[in-house]
Amino acid sequence: MNPIADRRAGVLREALSAGLLHPDRAPIASFIDGATLRENVESLRRAFAGGPDVLHAFAAKAGSLPVLLRMLRELGMGAEVASEGEFEMALRAGFAGGEIVFDSPAKTNREIERALACGAQINIDNLQEFERIARRLGEGVGGDAIERSIGFRVNPQIGTGSIEAMSTAGAQSKFGVGIRDAESRSRVLEAYLRAPWMNSVHVHVGSQGVASEMMVEGIREVTALADEINGRVGAQRILTIDIGGGLPVDFQSDDGDPGFERYAAALRSEVPRLFSGDYRIVTEFGRSILAKAGFMAAFVEYTKSSGGRPIAVTHAGAHVATRTVFMPDSWPLRILPFTGSGEPKTGGEVVQDVAGPCCFAGDLIARGRSLARLDAGDIVVVPDTGAYYASTPFTYNSILAPGIYAAEWEGAGDGAVGFRPVREPQTMASLLAASGAELLG
Ligand SMILES: Cc1ncc(COP(=O)(O)O)c(C=O)c1O
Structure with a gap:
């Protein structure tokens, strides 16, 4: 594998074991490889x-x-x-x-x-x-x-x-x-x-x-x-x-x-x-400087099929990939399927849509993409999202913004990974404050 891909896979595994990415508590998180x-x-x-x-x-x-x-x-x-x-x-x-x-x-x-x-x-x-x-x-x-x-x-x-x-x-x-x-x-x-x-x-x-x-x-x-x-x-x-x-x-x-x-x-x-x-x-x-240092990882919550098209409903959508969702031809992103325990998923490719959680039909980060079949509980890794993704959020549907962590390796990429919080996952209190809820008294 190549060093960027190697480190990405390692960061994913360590993030899962550190609980920074978790199917219930943190269904999506972003990472920057130091x-x-x-x-x-x-x-x-x-x-x-x-x-x-x-x-x-x-x-x-x-x-x-x-x-x-x-x-x-x-x-x-x-x-x-x-x-x-x-x-x-x-x-x-x-x-x-x-x-x-x-x-x-x-x-x-x-x-x-x-x-x-x-x-x-x-x-x-x-x-x-x-x-x-x-x-x-x-x-x-x-x-x-x-x-x-x-x-x-x-x-x-x-x-x-x-x-x-x-x-x-x-x-x-x-x-x-x-x-x-x-x-x-x-x-x-x-x-x-x-x-x-x-x-x-x-x-x-x-x-x-x-x-x-x-x-x-x-x-x-x-x-x-x-x-x-x-x-x-x-x-x-x-x-x-x-x-x-x-x-x-x-x-x-x-x-x-x-x-x-x-x-x-x-x-x-x-x-x-x-x-x-x-x-x-x-x-x-x-x-x-930044795009290729970053990736996001999101759990697949459900999968289904509509009109013969398999759809994976994930936690990565327009709120975190705004430009890609609204201008898919200008900003296409790769999607890398992993199992829920962080193992790469290959083979058995099917043409499928990768959807986000937002309430509009166009909330897809990939359309008709041939990928290893995604199942509920899998993870989609979206590479190259270090730049202009966290800084162009879309707050529709009031979805909590994910945490962002910088990953630092001990040794030459094969040691343990230390995580430095760059932005804590958004809390409900901060989301309500940003929406003016305090005006209710
Ligand atoms: C004035 C100016 N400088 C620098 C940049 C950074 O460009 P890039 O991220 O493509 O290097 C921009 C991007 O919009 C810009 O408007």
């Missing part, structure tokens, strides 16, 4: 090593869990946040202001003031936000002493990938300032010439579904823009180029290579100016 997470971060650091100064900011939207953010900080990453909530989680996880990158298309005054005060990097989404920040800095908000990176998020308007909702460099994308629109290009240049505190540029061409060639193309455009601004200013005004995240993940296999080496090599060859030493680099990877 070794895979570490390998991914190390591979990212290696890929960009030996060049200019780099801050690798983990995209907190991929896994908005303070304990996970703390683990990534311990591995030397920064944090990219896109809301007040993610910002607060990053601070709780221990990130210093200068290790935080703040991206959001709708930053409020309060959020801007906080980001300025703690010295976070601010990626400005639009020209109105630029004017707002200029006013705040003019009023002395945040003080002058703090060194910070501030600049526009630029949309290079070079096209879209295969998942429309994940593509941010289309001509009409909602993010950033379109640099091919003649008027906004000249207003962006004016802003940089006018404001000496504007010292960075940011681009994020998109996420899953965008070819890495397109990402490289977008980065080439903003690097040229940075050179142009510096040329016009006649000094090194732009100090930081934030190249975003977006490296796609293979959801069809256990190939563990996130592809950072290839991506950095393509950037070195296609955009050598980025590595000239004139610019500090910031990256914002999320999915490629």
